[in-house]
Amino acid sequence: MKGGVRKFGAADRRLLPEGRLAGPMPWVIAIMMFLTVLAAAAGLGLGTAARTLDAGIGTRITVQIVEANPDRREAEAEAALARLETLPGIVTLRRIPDAELAGLLEPWLGAGGGAEVDLPMPAMIDAELSAEAHGRIDEVRAAVAEVAPSARVDDNAQWLAPLSRLISALRWLAGGLVLLMIGATAATVVLAARAALDTHRATIEVLHLMGATDIQVARLFQRRIALDALFGGFVGLLAAAAVLLLIGDRVGKLGSELLGSAGLPAGAWAVLVALPVGGVLLAMLVARVTILRALGRFL
Structure with missing residues (x-):
């Protein structure tokens, strides 16, 4: 069986014959990751803005002598x-x-x-x-x-409250969009894994006759799907980073303190960079579960 595993490593490239640039899945994942990174950046930026506003204005008062x-x-x-x-x-x-x-x-x-x-x-x-x-x-x-x-004491937090509620609602919306994108990415991997299994059913039967287990066959698909997810994830990340840097440059030129407070600190960028890695791990997990369950049903 160990010799069979080595043969399957060579057959890995033929089991999913589409190249990573030709198949649709990596490009779909790139689009999903692009939108995910933008939504996550919006949520993180709004969180920074909320903290900045609260720290800078939340406990301030203005006394007007009219x-x-x-x-x-x-x-x-x-x-x-x-x-x-x-x-x-x-x-x-x-x-x-x-x-x-x-x-x-x-x-x-x-x-x-x-x-x-x-x-x-x-x-x-x-x-x-x-x-x-x-x-x-x-x-x-x-x-x-x-x-x-004749003095009038204005609590800045009072007029800031509607803006704070709006920022909070937008943060929840951004979080919801991230979850939707994660779900859509998982669904894409499921569809891709099932399509690959249906396309290569005859090959899988031969592999089983040669002594391969379901786990060994699943690894072949899992590795190729992980590579597709890695390629698509980082393409989406790079595209989103370019958009965020462009927007940040335009906002910086406006000179608005309110918009400028929504910038992304270094920690937020670390979270965004980690998203493609999480996407690869998610793709591997979903592919493994999907393939093992499918193999158990049709063989």
């Missing part, structure tokens, strides 16, 4: 700033300069941010709270209101 009288507005701003400095859990505290506010308004109001028409701008204070202090934000609001009646 008093129309400039003298009273300035007095309330100074009082609110002094009051916030005495509260526990204030990590950072900054009065936003009027010039910076004008720059923020310039895209909508033109150069000068509306100063040419004497448009009153609120005094603004940016503060970052600790997680504990953010949980007591009502106390912060009450403390600011005592010294600045």
